[in-house]
Amino acid sequence: MSVQEEIRSLLNSSLSPSYLEVEDFSDEHAGHDGNPESKPEGTHIRIEIVSSSFVEKSKVEQHRMVYSLIQPWIDRGLHAITLDTREPGFSQEIKRE
Template sequence: MSQANLSEIRTTLEAGLSPLSLKVEDESHLHAGHMHNEGRADGGVTHVRVSVVAEAFAGKSRVERHRLVNALLAGEMAKGLHALAIDTKAPGE
């Protein structure tokens, strides 16, 4: 199985959202020993936190914003990304 990749996550979000600000953090190490992190001693990315400020979020609810990010990263979820913590803001928030 291929692995989720931080640079691919960043590239996908940049292409899909044209963010003013984007932070992508690997938090997999914080979940060592948890069920979905077993066998990931290979350094695979399983847990990611993203913080995004983008015009694309203007006028959208929190749920709509999260759905947009999740849809963009569906391919990474299929590669083994297990958990995604999302912080979204429109400019000026």
């Protein structure tokens, strides 16, 4: 199972999101300072998530919830995370341009 799939599975089971997108874009950073070994996955990810677990939580609290869940991957080299968290009914449609 890829890092992307592992993180998606954990977030699905832990936060029961109504929307979840996990994208690994580590390959775009191969050879950069943060990825000198040119690892093909697991160093740079984007997470977009809508979950009722975030209701009445500040953005900081929402992000802490996600970061605490993905800490094992951070410990193994994940170091660039783009995170968009939302609660249902609050701009639930996440649109990427």
